[in-house]
Amino acid sequence: MSNQSSDKKLVKRVQRGDKGAFDLLVLKYQHKIVNLVMRYVRDPELALDITQEAFIKAYRALPRFRGDSAFYTWMYRIAVNTAKNHLAAQRRRPMNVELDLQDPDQYDLHAKLKETDTPEAITLSNELKETVEQAIAALPEDLRTAIILREIEGMSYEEIAQTMECPVGTVRSRIFRARDAISKKIGSLTR
Amino acid sequence: MNDAIRMQISAFVDGELPDNEADLLLRRMGQDAELRLKVAEYLAIGRALRGEISVPGVDRIHERVSAEIDDKPLETVVETPGKPPAAAVRPLAGVAVAATVALVAIFGLQQSTSVDDSGTTAPDGAVAGTDVGYTVPQPVDEQLRQYYLIHGAAATEFGANGINSRFVSLRISEEVLQDPVPEEDSAESTDELTTQP
Numbered sequence: 001m002s003n004q005s006s007d008k009k010l011v012k013r014v015q016r017g018d019k020g021a022f023d024l025l026v027l028k029y030q031h032k033i034v035n036l037v038m039r040y041v042r043d044p045e046l047a048l049d050i051t052q053e054a055f056i057k058a059y060r061a062l063p064r065f066r067g068d069s070a071f072y073t074w075m076y077r078i079a080v081n082t083a084k085n086h087l088a089a090q091r092r093r094p095m096n097v098e099l100d101l102q103d104p105d106q107y108d109l110h111a112k113l114k115e116t117d118t119p120e121a122i123t124l125s126n127e128l129k130e131t132v133e134q135a136i137a138a139l140p141e142d143l144r145t146a147i148i149l150r151e152i153e154g155m156s157y158e159e160i161a162q163t164m165e166c167p168v169g170t171v172r173s174r175i176f177r178a179r180d181a182i183s184k185k186i187g188s189l190t191r
Numbered sequence: 192m193n194d195a196i197r198m199q200i201s202a203f204v205d206g207e208l209p210d211n212e213a214d215l216l217l218r219r220m221g222q223d224a225e226l227r228l229k230v231a232e233y234l235a236i237g238r239a240l241r242g243e244i245s246v247p248g249v250d251r252i253h254e255r256v257s258a259e260i261d262d263k264p265l266e267t268v269v270e271t272p273g274k275p276p277a278a279a280v281r282p283l284a285g286v287a288v289a290a291t292v293a294l295v296a297i298f299g300l301q302q303s304t305s306v307d308d309s310g311t312t313a314p315d316g317a318v319a320g321t322d323v324g325y326t327v328p329q330p331v332d333e334q335l336r337q338y339y340l341i342h343g344a345a346a347t348e349f350g351a352n353g354i355n356s357r358f359v360s361l362r363i364s365e366e367v368l369q370d371p372v373p374e375e376d377s378a379e380s381t382d383e384l385t386t387q388p
Binding site: 018 | 228230
């Protein structure tokens, strides 16, 4: 089941009244959407408010969502419109940036957070990154290779199976065991 | 939460969970917040590996949204079995509209030709009044029905394509013509959206 397929199933569940399914959609995309909104507003707190508002708008509009477009594409447009509406209400001109639908996340969030005096974001991310890297280094080689090919190279399970010359089921197991080992090390840092 | 479920969550995060396992897991995750937080944890591991930076507080957005929507029941979509999907009905509605326009033109033509045809009576024994060419108006639905029946039969005579009229007359008889569906899947159709700042 691809991500798009799982999103479709989740949307159908939300439309039948499953709020937990919507929570899952928010968990999946909250980071991406916040990063997108940060292209329009400087203040991280304001970006969080706008993101929250965008998700709530999406929730209310979901009964009318047919699924002809991907959920994230639809959510992306709602978030952009919500941010623009906010700027219009604040009588500010929107930032003149090219929006890249393929990779809206890392345009230069690092620099933006530095400007806005939110060093804690960078500190926390660095701490988490170091802990994860230490956990990765401690993994057996087959687990380390599998998780890196998945998370950094973006390979599918099938591609990883061909690369590592093992069955897809083995790939699935190795990636899970790698994540499990890492999550035991990072504990509360991710919550 | 056992290893099997966590492994399924891990595959779900990667978009690699088979369909036959997905439905049950999604139902479980809808009901169990702990399972959903495991999804968030695995996603966080990926972001950390890629060196992505997060805005402080972003991990709590889902809690804020949940709190906001908790007291707002969603208008649920109820699927009626056997009811034709909106996408299939829309073309039929378009045909019906086109045929209705043709009806107005051709029915008027029939009215005028019946004036010249002294030996012809209107279908279904509509009574000619004392004025030449006047027929007692029938109820609109009946007029439409009769029009399509006659138009379909006489299609070749008038050079028109009788297929659409037969099709629409069939639909009228089945009484399944639908209202046009509202615009959907547009961010612009959600509340309070504007396209210009």
